[in-house]
Amino acid sequence: MQFPFIEQMKLGSRLEAAVPKDKIGDVKVMNNEYDNEKFFEEYAKMSRSKEGLKAAGEWHQLKPLFPSLEGKSVLDLGCGYGWHCKFAEEQGATKILGIDLSKKMIEEAQKRNSGNQIEYRISGLEEYDYPENEWDCVISNLALHYIEDIVEIFQKVYRTLKPGGIFLFNIEHPVFTAGVGQDWIYTDDGKPQYWAIDNYFITGERNTHFLGCDVVKQHHTLTQIIMGLLNNGFELKVVEEAEPPKEMMDIPGMEDELRRPMMLLVKAIAKK
Amino acid sequence: MQFPFIEQMKLGSRLEAAVPKDKIGDVKVMNNEYDNEKFFEEYAKMSRSKEGLKAAGEWHQLKPLFPSLEGKSVLDLGCGYGWHCKFAEEQGATKILGIDLSKKMIEEAQKRNSGNQIEYRISGLEEYDYPENEWDCVISNLALHYIEDIVEIFQKVYRTLKPGGIFLFNIEHPVFTAGVGQDWIYTDDGKPQYWAIDNYFITGERNTHFLGCDVVKQHHTLTQIIMGLLNNGFELKVVEEAEPPKEMMDIPGMEDELRRPMMLLVKAIAKK
Numbered sequence A, B: 001m002q003f004p005f006i007e008q009m010k011l012g013s014r015l016e017a018a019v020p021k022d023k024i025g026d027v028k029v030m031n032n033e034y035d036n037e038k039f040f041e042e043y044a045k046m047s048r049s050k051e052g053l054k055a056a057g058e059w060h061q062l063k064p065l066f067p068s069l070e071g072k073s074v075l076d077l078g079c080g081y082g083w084h085c086k087f088a089e090e091q092g093a094t095k096i097l098g099i100d101l102s103k104k105m106i107e108e109a110q111k112r113n114s115g116n117q118i119e120y121r122i123s124g125l126e127e128y129d130y131p132e133n134e135w136d137c138v139i140s141n142l143a144l145h146y147i148e149d150i151v152e153i154f155q156k157v158y159r160t161l162k163p164g165g166i167f168l169f170n171i172e173h174p175v176f177t178a179g180v181g182q183d184w185i186y187t188d189d190g191k192p193q194y195w196a197i198d199n200y201f202i203t204g205e206r207n208t209h210f211l212g213c214d215v216v217k218q219h220h221t222l223t224q225i226i227m228g229l230l231n232n233g234f235e236l237k238v239v240e241e242a243e244p245p246k247e248m249m250d251i252p253g254m255e256d257e258l259r260r261p262m263m264l265l266v267k268a269i270a271k272k
Helices: A004-011 A033-045 A059-065 A083-090 A103-112 A150-160 A222-230 A254-258 B004-011 B033-045 B059-065 B083-090 B103-112 B150-160 B222-230 B254-258
Strands: A073-077 A095-100 A118-122 A135-141 A161-172 A192-197 A204-210 A213-219 A234-241 A263-270 B073-077 B095-100 B118-122 B135-141 B161-172 B192-197 B204-210 B213-219 B234-241 B263-270
Touching: A059 A161, A059 A234, A059 A263, A073 A083, A073 A150, A083 A095, A083 A103, A083 A118, A083 A135, A095 A103, A103 A118, A135 A150, A150 A161, A150 A222, A222 A234, A222 A263, A222 B234, A234 B222, A234 B234, B059 B161, B059 B234, B059 B263, B073 B083, B073 B150, B083 B095, B083 B103, B083 B118, B083 B135, B095 B103, B103 B118, B135 B150, B150 B161, B150 B222, B222 B234, B222 B263
Parallel strands: A073 A095, A073 A135, A095 A118, A135 A161, B073 B095, B073 B135, B095 B118, B135 B161
Antiparallel strands: A161 A263, A192 B192, A204 A213, A234 A263, B161 B263, B204 B213, B234 B263
């Protein structure tokens, strides 16, 4: 499997890109403790695993979409190693909560990206209580494609945002999650021939492999994502497909990332 | 090629789905007069070619997206046989202009769907003058994927819409226009194996075959379509991928239409 774009994402330590067992809970994602350990070991081995956001392929597009965070409150859904929470603190946010279902992930976040304004909490996205009108900004990076009922999350995010609050997220693109095996079709000599999709309108579970682990993701159509927002009080500000930045184009295989979209960045405002 | 969904579209006589030579003008779409004649002949042969909108696979989704047209003015970009202009008149619109680059198409529209409130005019989408604040509603059905610079059209549509005016269009889905040969990959025994896409971020010309003709379409990314609207004064109201209606699911091959999205319906409002 050749995904240099997502390899870069991994380098950004977005562990949530492959969900470990302890992130699962009731959400039935993975069920192999060994794979889990293996997964973390694979991660630990990566030489650039501590580079953070600047090593993430989509960061050059996601970063400019953040609103001003000076004096603001920020909730991060699926915070992983906490890079985005740290970024929010650096931008002047005064109250930051990162939640993640994974105990290991939260431990890593506390080690790597602690801060006076930041709280990390072990919690699934479905379990958090989303208090009304609590947050100025809710962010989520590469976590929502593990959520079966994203519309319910959208409704809860709307509730917990203050009037005019911003919801900024990055989700695996429907073209990617509807991919056959979520992998390229290869030529006989092992080159990516094209990206095949199938069963696009049949939403829900997709069984995939990532870093040697079995990972279950949820495929949502573009309609579900966009209308899930528009029908629940949001106004769309930005819908962008991530393209790798020029400075990463010399990475082997990166040109293939121009052949199909992998990530969808969305910025929406809560109209109240 | 098995596209029962678009076959239904043809039955709705959306001739613009394959652009004849005289629709081309400066827009360089096709250049074979014989293919043109052949294309029209193929059309003339179709037994359901006069059924209109109800035979169009996406109509069940597009129809509810129309705003109230009572006493309103409507511009149809790429009107084809004029079915949508006729619908607008039936809905009470009092001033309707359908433009199409094709002289033959306009002749057909005048024959099939003339009306006291309707004017048909031979004009490419790029050539129309888009007078400021002129129209309550601008519609376009399966024409914009022949336009190289859709953002320019979006800007002109914004200009010509009255404040709060509606832009409602249906365009071939980026997954469809980025399709390899814009066709299925087939198994050895001729069944659609999957839908392959490639060169997604390389926008522009795609050479395709349709009804025995060479047709050049323009591939736009989702980003181009959505941001082209959001960056030019529009607010998004609806973004929906068309699914064939249940009552068409017994048509042979129609179930395959659930395997990849073919059309994108968009409703936007001009904020002025």
